Amino acid sequence: MRAGLRLGPMLRHVTDTTATIWVETDEPCRVSVAAGEHRAVAETFTVHGHHYAVCEFTGLRPGSALPYEVRLERNGEEATVWPEPGSGYPPSLVRTLDHTAPVRILFGSCRMTTDHSPEAVLRNGVDMLRAQSLRLADRRGDGRLDGTAGDAEPTLLLLIGDQVYADELQPGMKRFLRENRARAEAKGEAHPPEDEVVFFDEYAELYRRAWSDPDVRWLLSTVPTLMLFDDHDIRDDWNTSGTWRRQIAENPWWGPRITSGLGAYWVYQHLGNLSSEQRAADPVFGKVAAQEDGSDVLDAFAQRADEDPVSYRWSHRHDVGGTRLLLVDTRCGRVVEDDRRRGILDSVESAWLDEQLTGDVDHLVVASTLPFLLPRGVHYLEAWNEAVCAGKWGRALRRPSETLRQAIDLEHWSAFQDSFHAVADAVVQVAAGGRGAPPASVLFLGGDVHFSYLAGAHPRGGAARASHTRIAQLVCSPVRNQLPSLVGKLTRVAAWRITGAAGALLARMAGVRRPGLSWELDAGPWYGNTLATLTIEGRRAEVGWEHAPVSADAMETPEQDSAFRPELRELARERITD
Numbered sequence: 001m002r003a004g005l006r007l008g009p010m011l012r013h014v015t016d017t018t019a020t021i022w023v024e025t026d027e028p029c030r031v032s033v034a035a036g037e038h039r040a041v042a043e044t045f046t047v048h049g050h051h052y053a054v055c056e057f058t059g060l061r062p063g064s065a066l067p068y069e070v071r072l073e074r075n076g077e078e079a080t081v082w083p084e085p086g087s088g089y090p091p092s093l094v095r096t097l098d099h100t101a102p103v104r105i106l107f108g109s110c111r112m113t114t115d116h117s118p119e120a121v122l123r124n125g126v127d128m129l130r131a132q133s134l135r136l137a138d139r140r141g142d143g144r145l146d147g148t149a150g151d152a153e154p155t156l157l158l159l160i161g162d163q164v165y166a167d168e169l170q171p172g173m174k175r176f177l178r179e180n181r182a183r184a185e186a187k188g189e190a191h192p193p194e195d196e197v198v199f200f201d202e203y204a205e206l207y208r209r210a211w212s213d214p215d216v217r218w219l220l221s222t223v224p225t226l227m228l229f230d231d232h233d234i235r236d237d238w239n240t241s242g243t244w245r246r247q248i249a250e251n252p253w254w255g256p257r258i259t260s261g262l263g264a265y266w267v268y269q270h271l272g273n274l275s276s277e278q279r280a281a282d283p284v285f286g287k288v289a290a291q292e293d294g295s296d297v298l299d300a301f302a303q304r305a306d307e308d309p310v311s312y313r314w315s316h317r318h319d320v321g322g323t324r325l326l327l328v329d330t331r332c333g334r335v336v337e338d339d340r341r342r343g344i345l346d347s348v349e350s351a352w353l354d355e356q357l358t359g360d361v362d363h364l365v366v367a368s369t370l371p372f373l374l375p376r377g378v379h380y381l382e383a384w385n386e387a388v389c390a391g392k393w394g395r396a397l398r399r400p401s402e403t404l405r406q407a408i409d410l411e412h413w414s415a416f417q418d419s420f421h422a423v424a425d426a427v428v429q430v431a432a433g434g435r436g437a438p439p440a441s442v443l444f445l446g447g448d449v450h451f452s453y454l455a456g457a458h459p460r461g462g463a464a465r466a467s468h469t470r471i472a473q474l475v476c477s478p479v480r481n482q483l484p485s486l487v488g489k490l491t492r493v494a495a496w497r498i499t500g501a502a503g504a505l506l507a508r509m510a511g512v513r514r515p516g517l518s519w520e521l522d523a524g525p526w527y528g529n530t531l532a533t534l535t536i537e538g539r540r541a542e543v544g545w546e547h548a549p550v551s552a553d554a555m556e557t558p559e560q561d562s563a564f565r566p567e568l569r570e571l572a573r574e575r576i577t578d
Contacts, residue, residue: 002071002253003029005081006050007208009092010218011270012132012225016062016097019195020557022272023057023068025449026205029074031055035066035094045289047298050265063098065147066092070103082221087214090140092221093147099321102537104225105159105419107130108530109230109447110478114170115565119295126548126566127480127530135568138453147222154533157223157322158327160232160447161369163207163269165260166197168232173197176205187196192253199256200295203264224491225398226318227269228327228450230369234261239331240411241389242338243402255303262302262332272328283312304498309333322362323536328353330368330413339454344370344416349397357426359436362539363443370412371446372423373455373473373519380503380512382415387510412448417512428459428516431469432551440468440539440577452532452545453524454574457517470577471517474543475524476532483527523574530571 008023021033025044031053033040040055042550060066068091070082092354108128115122116127122184135152139145145153169177177194192198197206203297211217235257239245248254266284279285286302288294307314314329323378334351343350356366366372373379387393388401405411413420455473466494472570497520533543548566 001027001074001202002077002079003027003074003081005070005072007211008221009033009068009082010211010220010272011092011094011222011224012264013226014096014277015275016099017060018059018276019057019060019094019096019224020274020276021057021094022171023053023055023070024208025051025053025072026050027047029072032071032078033057033094034066034071038066043289045294046292047263047267047288048204050201050204050267050519051396052271054242054271054279055095058276060070060094060096062096062099063148064422065093065095068094069543089214089218092218095147095222095224096425096465097320098148101155101321102153102321102535103320104153105158105325105365105445105536106154106156107160107445107447107532107534108121108368108476108479108480109159110450111159111163111210112165112168112170112478112481113173113479116562121550121564122330124480124482126550127213128529128531128546128548129219129479130213130215131566131568132547133215134565136219137215140350143373144169151547154223156226156325157219158367158445159225159227159479160318160367160445161228162232163227163229164210164431164447165205165232166203166206166234167236169195170209173209174528177202178421181218184266191443192256193255194426196257197255198253198260200260203260203268205207207264207268225347226273226316226327228314228329228367229265229562230331232267233265235574236257237406237409237411239308239334239336240342240406240409241402244335244406247450256444258306259299259302259350262305263298266298266302270314271400275429278316299431302526310348313348313352315349319511319535322538323363323365324356324363324366326353326356326367328366330370334416338389338398339415341390341418342414343419345419346410348420348424353423354426356431357423357435358398359430359438362442363536363541364439365443365445365534366423367445368413369446370448371473371475372420372444373457373517374411374412374414374449375453375455375504375521376497376500379414380500380507382410382412383417383420383512384503384507384510385415386411386513387507387512387559392510396508398521414456421515423512424517427471428467431459431467438467440471443534443541443576444471444473448474449475450478450483451525451527452476452530452571453526454520454522454543454572456522457519460514460516460518471519472522472542472576473519474532474534476530476545478529479531480529496539510517521574526571541575541576542574543576545571
């Protein structure tokens with residue numbers, strides 16, 4: 001049987017001389033990627049009946065952009081599986097970094113997988129990844145872009161959370177689960193709920209549906225992409241609190257669910273974040289790849305990662321020119337005992353992050369799925385709630401406070417005050433020159449909240465006079481989803497100054513320490529699907545948000561294609577540093 005390509009290729013981790021291509025195939029085989037005179041070859045590894053390969057190019061030129069092909073060899077038969085014949089897309093390119101060129105970081109979070117029919121667009125808005133892909137393909141096709149560094153293409157794409165929604169399933173995925181459950185029941189196996197993704201092959205199908213859209217698939221094949229997971233990649237409110245963990249563990253299907261979810265995340269998202277050296281040192285990759293079937297190894301790793309957060313570090317660092325980019329896990333590594341919430345990061349992740357928060361760079365960019373700086377009304381509400389849940393206002397209020405925490409998702413950085421203060425204090429030191437030469441900016445990138453904004457921050461008191469570093473929070477969310485109108489109204493109220501002042505008073509009454517940073521929303525909030533681009537050139541930085549507005553009238557025109565073709569427009573652009 002000839003092997004085929006199930007998912008990918010995806011261009012993942014790149015440096016100035018290396019590039020990583022990730023694929024999933026439908027049979028075990030040898031994967032060969034050819035780009036000019038360069039070749040990257042790898043044998044597939046197998047887990048739970050699925051087959052994957054990670055191919056690494058080395059010795060490439062900085063700033064290069066080479067068209068590539070993917071070939072699969074099985075039982076002596078070799079076939080070219082990418083590019084697909086007659087696809088109509090420009091060639092996919094292996095692209096490397098040029099540390100002397102401007103850096104353009106495209107980022108966003110929260111992408112619901114649905115089709116692009118007029119009905120779906122009216123319901124969920126435009127898929128911003130697809131919109132970006134269509135524009136990029138047009139520009140490459142007419143010669144306006146060639147894929148090389150510095151030509152106004154994205155340098156990197158950051159998908160910072162909720163690449164898949166394992167707990168909000170679309171009709172096609174629900175049908176798949178019903179069929180899976182029927183097969184399991186026929187074999188006398190356990191019959192988990194039909195609306196919960198539980199097993200690895202179900203997660204594999206979820207990722208296939210998310211990334212097999214032709215336009216999105218092409219985009220991911222040609223723009224270097226880095227990823228982080230958030231709660232919906234596993235389950236809504238994942239690791240909100242110790243109470244949440246105990247409650248979810250009462251479900252008999254939760255054990256296989258968390259094992260499958262973490263294992264799938266490691267395969268589909270995390271492996272591509274790593275360099276070849278990091279993969280070689282990874283405690284899991286070598287063992288999985290050495291097995292004929294690495295399922296048991298992967299499951300054991302995933303179970304331990306859930307039970308013992310310090311056993312594995314999910315966060316990762318990337319250097320692009322004078323910019324240090326940190327992608328920080330704020331989900332799996334939480335330490336959430338109710339009496340003493342030790343942090344949104346475990347001790348290993350926290351120590352790692354503190355080591356990276358130094359100067360001697362032009363820009364320090366910290367991306368986490370959750371905004372570090374929320375509108376102040378929300379920030380102080382979460383800080384107050386954490387204190388009351390821990391018993392600051394007596395035992396009687398702990399249970400209703402926990403109910404409130406889970407009901408309205410009070411579980412961001414501000415709900416973990418020890419972690420928040422540790423990072424805020426480190427940033428104040430960086431800006432004051434206490435950790436090396438101060439950068440031009442310290443920028444927090446975030447998603448999750450389903451609205452976008454820019455918040456400017458500065459150290460309090462005398463530290464502000466000593467700082468020439470711009471500190472800001474940049475949020476872009478969602479890529480494709482909808483925010484309930486009531487929630488939108490509440491977030492607008494939370495952004496009011498009077499709401500922030502009232503929240504600060506409430507938090508102080510619960511013994512919450514005042515943060516070392518002060519901040520206000522400088523732009524936004526904006527609602528609807530967006531993607532943001534952070535552009536850095538030397539010490540200069542600016543950020544822009546794009547959207548694709550849709551009217552009901554445009555959806556109803558007879559000429560409208562079955563798949564809506566959106567038009568991107570600039571929503572806002574803000575200068576960060578000059």
